[in-house]
Amino acid sequence: MTDASDRQSTSFHRWRRRATRGLVTAGKASLQSGRSLLLRWRRLVAYLQDEDSFPAPYPPPPRPGRHTEQRDPAGPITVPARGYVFCFHVRATFTWSSEGLRPEALSWYAQYFMPQAIEQLTRLAAERAREFSPHRAGDMEVALQRALAEQTPWRYERGDVVVTCQPGAWVRLDQRVKQALQPHWERHIALASRYDEHLRRAQYAERLSRRWVSILREHIDGASADGAATGNEEHADALQHMLDLQEAAAEWIEDLLCDRFPDSTVFDPLTPVDLLSPPSQRQETPERPETPTGAAPESPDL
Template sequence: MWFLALWRRLLVLLQGPEPVAAPISSAPPPPPPGRLTERREISTPIVVPARGYVFTFRIRAMFVWSSNGIPREMLSGSAQYFMPYAVRALTNLAAARARNFAAHRARDLEVELQRELAATGPWRYERGGAEVACKPYVWVELDEGVKQAVRPYWEQLIKLDCEYDVDVKRAQNADRLSRQWLSILGKLVDNPAAGGAAKMTDENFAAVVQELIAQQQAATQRLNDLIEDGLRSDDEYERKTSFDLLAERLKSHGRAASAEPREPSRNGASPRPGD
């Protein structure tokens, strides 16, 4: 008997202490994920016939899948499962719209598809109680045969556009230089010493200044002739208008005369005001 008791005690020592049970955690489970998105692109473009069924359009597309409240693994699995359905729906939509556009109107078809997709909103699919949304984005490319046919046309447009830019730059530079010259010439023409300044400049510039002075003098003479004709007219309105113009002309000459320096008197004294 003592031998059995010793044997049991030896087994207890060899087994070690019993493991202590871990306390049960009372922490709540992690909250479900919020809104998740995943992008998927098709490897090969969608090909649909253009108007006339001779050439085609090539449509590249990207699908943005989104979900709310489901794990990412479930979103990825749903996107993988519903991807063929989304591609088929986009193909049917593009084929129905493309037959209304000529083969070189890829941009117009792209705008039409984008407008249609924006109006309908995201496509929704449900699987196993989980709902996912899909929003397609499209880009339309020309058929290779159409690209070769329209290349000369676009090369010519690019050339004309570049030439137009060059002409605009030239016109802007010419306008800026013209304004500078007009400012300089205007100051010279208004200056009583314009004739002398013209003689001191080169021949071309002098010719321009002298021509402007001559034009100004001719315009003044024409105005004087018109005023004189109006004064001799029997029409009372014309006479009154001519008198007004004559009065304004006298005022202008009076201001110009007052600005000019007076000649010294014969005895060398400066002139008095009112002389």
């Protein structure tokens, strides 16, 4: 009997210890859960009282409105110039916009309608390029941009969705034409620099002679007021000489301004044969004389 009672007592105490440890563990877990729930409850109350205290986990989607997106073709658009021997290279950009589409949807529609827009711009550029020689890229660009400005933004529809496209274009020369025109432009720049130098000299001479004329007149007027006639004839001759120089400098300036050629006429005598021939076989334009006859003497540059 004693052994049986001891065994029952031992098992009872063991069960009691296990139950006590389980209750303690459950109490600690309940306490931690209560603290976590309390912390969450306090955060919720603070969030409801002040929404700016805790940022939203995800940014809100943008509201539907008018969005734009710019896309460029992979390369330039090539169209033939007059004569169909050389080409113009058109650098293009397309600005897509729509009302009520989200940015990702607008991007998809821009990619979808991009081939049609490139084809439409190519057709318009080809129609304008036939009217211009291969070296007139600037005039071709002006005509193409004017044609694009006159047209309303291009509209493209797919179902109930409507997107608009505003293209932009810039024209560049063919590389072969650029190489052929480079010697002519270098000569034109040299002549323009020489012209500017002559014009500055003429203007300086005219200002200098005007200053000496005013000094001589003041001297002659002062001598006449004092009654001293000695040397007035020499001063009068010097004054007349300076007046002649001033008049010659003014005529020189007028001649320079009249003889100046505009940039648009630099390539008028050029033909496709001139563009294809080597530089050694092209006809050289005679230089303009540096100083006209009877002009004012050279003076230092300003």
